[in-house]
Amino acid sequence: MATTTLTGHAAVEARYNDVDPVYAETRDMRLLGFVLVLFSDCILFSSFIFAYLYLRTSAPVWPPFVDGHQLPRLDTAFAAVNSVVLFGSGVTMHFALENWKNLKKGAFNMWMILTIILGIAFLGGQAHEYLSAQMTWQGSAFGASFFTLTGMHGFHVFVGVVYLTVLLVQANRGVYTGSKYFGLTAGTLYWHFVDVIWVLLFYLFYLW
């Protein structure tokens, strides 16, 4: 199909549709399947968020007392900076995919590497948070919910960093084209999903 006459979004769309019907159908199914995976992942987080809400609202005071001392609130300022790092990585991921769609491979590589670096930086921030935490996993319901939920999220970020690295390598080995790049779409969706979960967790643990 002649795509040279088209520019911008129209060209992207033309390339997207310029695939054989078997691929188009498979892509369609994979997209729905992947969204459903994220959806069920969302239920996993929701269940633990429900547990946290339940425990927090039924506690007489919050943060709770452990051994006669009230636990301190979490460090909002540091987490805010770390959150900006993660949200920023969502923005860079978006640019990466857009550049791929527009066949700008150099820019794609740059934005992907930036996304991965920001993801690792966020994990570093989380590690710092864990090491300097003034409560334990076992000590209280607060600690239990905090470490479980942020731990699950951190694990998702870690998986995401590995995932994006694999995608970056694959992209540079010619696995994806301007028409066929479902893997990159899925990676982007995953990364945004991880971002959105963090918005909730940040509010629930640091702002509330």
Add this chain to the structure above:
Amino acid sequence: MEASTSTHADHGAHDHIHPPPEGFIRKYVFSLDHKVIGFQYFFVGLLLMVIAGSFAELIRIQLMDPKGTFMSFSTYNVMFTMHGTAMVWLVTIPLVTGAIGNFVMPLQIGARDVAFPWLNMISFWLVPLSAITLFSTFLVGAPDAGWTEYPPVSLQQGVGGALWCLAIILVGVSSTLTGMNFTVTVAKMRAPGMTWTRIPLFTWATFSTALINMIATVALSAALLALFLEHAFNVPFFDSTRGGAAVLYQHMFWFYSHPAVYIFILPAFGVISEVLPTFARKPIFGYKMIAFSGLAIAILGFAVWAHHMFPSGLAPWLQIPFMILTYAIGIPTGIKLFSWLATLWGGRIHFTTPMLYCLAFLITFTFGGVTGIFLASVPADLHEHGSYFVVAHFHYVVAGGALLGFLAGVVYWYPKATGRMMSERLGKLSFWLFFVGFNLTFLPMHWLGLEGMPRRYASYEYFAKAFPDSVFWNQFETISSFLMVAAVAIFAFNILWSLRNGVPAGNNPWGARTLEWMIDSPPPYYNFKKIPTVLARPYDFADPLPYLNLDHDVDPYPAPTEAALQPARARA
């Protein structure tokens, strides 16, 4: 991901037949074919059913004597825990969704396989893995806190409790993946022309079930993950001395486990909706109402979980809404029941074995549904909770509902799967033994429960002093329960015997009208050589078959064949 060369194939996406796999391992062990995976689920599920059923018989033998001397009390606790766990997660769900769903659903929608065959294979293999994990607890101290494993009692178990969590998480992941797979399959892979209101009703039921599987099962995995963390790392989600809450587990557990009973029953509803019109030779009454009421049950099922927790200290202002919402489930269920009755009304009914199972289902399931309304009502539940009334109710809806529906489905689709009819004589014998044995076993539990006989007690010596008739009824139940053992044994024998000795079935012995009957029995590896086009829904018996582009020439007005009706004629 494929590489860049985008060749425009001159065929449509559907005309894409993969060659069949070579070699025993790829064909029968790690198969990607939905039909073989269905068989795998079937045989593993049936094997586990025999194991879990024998636990139930041990429970019954213990109750022959009110003092409970057959086995130690702690062994008894293990037995009812393992019976419940295995029956719920390793038998019922793999059989109704895994076996029948896998085999029938892709055929009914005119697809060559499910959307993600690899995922389907993984889903299946997680089930035996989970079973091994579960039964390995016998080596390290098996769990004994009941199939619900409420903390804090369950937390007093050792490694066995943690392994129990892992086993159920494994089978939960399997359910979730299957749910996802089936959702995509039904949403994206239907034959051309099969709009949402032309989908066969079994597939509709499978779709609704898949949605529940996908949503609820993850919530269960979360609950069990939390329980596992408390077992393994002492993380206090449920320990009230450190700010946890034991009732939280009940919320998380029942948020799954109530929808889970709809995972059991919706596929059975689907089987009923296929079998009834076929053997009443009449269009299904209220197609849309049946299809959408299944969806309504799936959705409403998420808003009723706390009716399991009325005596657990649920706030009174929460009890009433949960009671009313639970009553509301009766509406879509009633719509289905009345639609089925209206389907039978004025029909020309053939009393074949699958039809007998379905008619029995209508009776026992309605009975179980009515006792469900008792249990949903707060004042009645406070009396009946934790008594044999609950055991009776549950078995009426699961054994008298899901299991009967499953057995109907097995007999109904057996000719399609194997190319031979199951023996009607053995089938009817098995049916009557099961139906009578089932009712004689579980019916007396209702009045024992109302008298106050508590469930899960290894000895009812003191209860028997207050209610001496309870000894007779318990012995009566135990003896009756062996009728079900005989029924299952005959059924299993029939399955194996008919593989060689059954009457050859032909492609459409029952004169059914859904797509799976338009192809060879057993279906070829690729199911459909050409993907058919669907013009209308399948149940309008007065009209010719609504399909174009079929692989074979078929009678546009299919009728039950001699092979299917011969035994009935011979007797008459």
